[in-house]
Amino acid sequence: MLCSIVLFIVLSDDDDPSAADARSQGTELSMGRSMSCHHVICLELKVKDLVPFSEKVIYRLFIARGMDIIQRGAEAEIRRGKWLGRDVIIKSRVPKSYRLPEMDRSLRNMRTRNEARLIHEAREAGVPTPIIYDIDTVNAEMTMEFIDGLRVKDELGRSAPDEVRDLLREMGRSIAYLHRCGIVHGDLTTSNMIMSKGRMWFIDFSLGSRCASVEEMGVDIHLLKESFQSAHPELLDRFHIILESYKENFERADEIVRKAKEIGSRGRYT
Ligand SMILES: Nc1ncnc2c1ncn2[C@@H]1O[C@H](COP(=O)(O)OP(=O)(O)OP(=O)(O)O)[C@@H](O)[C@H]1O
Ligand SMILES: [Mg+2]
Numbered sequence: 001m002l003c004s005i006v007l008f009i010v011l012s013d014d015d016d017p018s019a020a021d022a023r024s025q026g027t028e029l030s031m032g033r034s035m036s037c038h039h040v041i042c043l044e045l046k047v048k049d050l051v052p053f054s055e056k057v058i059y060r061l062f063i064a065r066g067m068d069i070i071q072r073g074a075e076a077e078i079r080r081g082k083w084l085g086r087d088v089i090i091k092s093r094v095p096k097s098y099r100l101p102e103m104d105r106s107l108r109n110m111r112t113r114n115e116a117r118l119i120h121e122a123r124e125a126g127v128p129t130p131i132i133y134d135i136d137t138v139n140a141e142m143t144m145e146f147i148d149g150l151r152v153k154d155e156l157g158r159s160a161p162d163e164v165r166d167l168l169r170e171m172g173r174s175i176a177y178l179h180r181c182g183i184v185h186g187d188l189t190t191s192n193m194i195m196s197k198g199r200m201w202f203i204d205f206s207l208g209s210r211c212a213s214v215e216e217m218g219v220d221i222h223l224l225k226e227s228f229q230s231a232h233p234e235l236l237d238r239f240h241i242i243l244e245s246y247k248e249n250f251e252r253a254d255e256i257v258r259k260a261k262e263i264g265s266r267g268r269y270t
Contacts, residue, residue, distance in 0.1 A: 075111075075206065083133055083143050091115075092141035108140035111206060116142050118183060118205035125181040127174045128201045147203065149196030153231055156190060165241055170200045172245030175220065178202075180250045184212040184220045189227040214252075218259030221246075222267075225260070 067081030067090065079090040093108040095101075116132045123129045130145035152171070156164055171193065178185060185192070186207025194201045209216065221243075228239055247253040 080146060086133070087146035087148070088133060088143050089130070089146050090141055090143050092139060105140070109137050112140045112142055113137065115204075115206045115208070118208045118210065119144070119203075121181065121210065122178055122183055122185075122202060122205065125183060126177040128199045129205075130201065130203060147194045147196045147201045149194045149201070151191050152193035152195055152200060153190035155195045156232055156235065164235065164238065167195070167200065168235075168238060168241040169245040172242040172247075173249045174200060174202060175224070175242070176246045176249035176253065179212070179217045179220070179246075179256065180252070182211050184209055184216045186220070188220050188224040190231055214255060214259050215263075217256045218263050221256060221260035222263045225264070 067079040069077055070080050071078040075093055077092045077094055079092070081088055081090060083090075091112075093112055095104055095108070099107065112135060116135050119129045119132055123131075130147055132142055132144050134143040136142070152167060156167060159167060175185070175188065185202065185205060186209065187204055192202065192204040194203060212220075224242070225239060228236055243253075243257055247257070250256070
């Protein structure tokens with residue numbers, strides 16, 4: 001009889017996990033130095049005919065790495081894979097050789113933590129965002145929930161006018177929720193929004209910040225308009241739907257929209 005036992009061992013916040021021995025079911029594993037903190041080690045044990053584990057255990061160690069790259073951007077690599085049986089996206093900030101190594105590490109690390117924190121805070125503000133499962137500060141990568149759906153960029157192109165209106169309203173409302181909590185996204189484009197389970201999910205907060213000023217929020221709205229100009233020019237005459245919904249859900253919206261217009265005109269005349 002072949003039976004399969006899957007054990008999950010979560011490492012503590014220990015910078016040197018090689019010191020840790022995992023003891024389970026009489027099996028002892030020494031963890032390699034190459035493994036970084038926070039990783040969850042998944043052990044799959046296959047036991048034949050109930051012979052003692054120490055003799056016949058076949059085990060495989062998985063950490064959430066080495067999965068298919070689905071996108072390679074200027075800053076980050078996006079991989080898709082499984083993590084504790086869940087579909088995940090792993091976003092890694094890749095080292096840049098033109099930066100001093102120490103500075104490079106700290107910058108990548110800081111940006112990863114900043115993005116993870118903003119994703120979490122945005123969700124608290126009422127905006128659907130992926131759950132962050134793991135942050136690896138050694139490799140500047142985060143593991144998050146995979147949102148299974150179409151980018152809003154693609155969804156808008158294939159939706160009927162009524163559906164487009166609903167999408168634009170939801171977009172305006174979510175941006176209002178972010179801004180009224182002082183969060184700016186920093187890269188509001190329809191590629192950074194995904195429709196899934198009937199809701200609009202916001203991703204890619206890598207350029208975001210909190211405690212935002214009127215100017216920063218104005219830039220957010222201005223950049224969204226610019227992204228519509230390039231990606232959805234046919235919808236520009238419906239951009240007002242986003243702004244109406246934004247205004248309905250954020251008491252300072254008038255001021256921000258005025259600022260966004262001012263930023264737009266500055267761009268035109270400088
Ligand atoms: N949680 C997620 N679920 C599903 N798809 C995702 C998720 N995160 C990222 N993606 C996919 O990967 C693409 C790129 O991700 P993201 O926008 O975070 O990276 P990026 O634009 O390359 O990053 P950056 O702007 O930080 O350099 C997204 O447009 C989306 O298609
Ligand atoms: Mg992006």
